[in-house]
Amino acid sequence: MSSCNSCPSKDGCSKDNQKCMIENNPMNNIKNVIGVMSGKGGVGKSSISVMIAKQLRKAGYKVGILDADITGPSVPRLLGLKDKKATSNEQFLFPVESEDNIKVMSLNFLIEDENEPVIWRGAMISNAVKQFWTDVLWGELDYLIIDMPPGTGDVALTVMQNIPISGIIMVSIPQDLVSMIVSKAINMTKKMDIKVLGIIENMSYILCPDCNKKIKLFNGENVEQFLESSNLKLLGELPMTSSICNLSNNNYENKNDSLEELFNPIVDNMLSVLKEN
């Protein structure tokens, strides 16, 4: 199964082949793997993963989403795929495809009832994530977006050790950005030698519906200083808005314009940082 040839990191890899823990599926050819991470839960990681995938797809790239948030998978619902099931043969698991041809694998596609909790020990969860990398027939992808579990625990570590991540996008809300919550996550990526492409500050402001003025709810003054001292780029700020909140209602196409306006610059920034690598 292990094959450097099918590894997205093969061109810039400095790993000792004997010590590398990453197994690659030779049937897959995935050019870039982007992890979307947050210091804690509920800050918009899944919504942002889905929107980045959609924008990349719109730009013509072949895109997949690996939902590594095993105990709280929300990607299927956000893409209108919550009633779908994945199929398999003796060798592979086949991803489910969204209407706009994004390939998705999530634990929700493998369990009977999405309302049942996944009561698994850490090792089982980690194994599921590893299998989503090794056993899923992703085929050829330009970008695989990984919706990481929140925080810096066991599964985040499994993802970083077992999947050749090209870069991480850190999602934060304003109050957390200059706190130890984000610093911990950033320090984890440093220890694992994985590049942070930048930070997305979600729920950063609201837009006045009458005058379109940006209203910042949190008066943090240290953000720029924090970014500079951590040598991190702000990929973008997102408002608290109903168009993001209602993503799971799947009338994405109707409010396409505002979402596209919000996410296009973020994706452009992400791609230019990736190119610099």
Ligand SMILES: Nc1ncnc2c1ncn2[C@@H]1O[C@H](COP(=O)(O)OP(=O)(O)OP(=O)(O)O)[C@@H](O)[C@H]1O
């Ligand atoms: N910018 C935003 N404006 C309004 N609502 C938002 C915004 N971003 C996220 N939300 C809402 O916040 C909730 C949490 O979002 P989401 O599930 O994307 O976060 P998460 O970090 O992936 O959560 P978890 O850690 O549980 O996986 C959802 O109800 C989502 O609709």
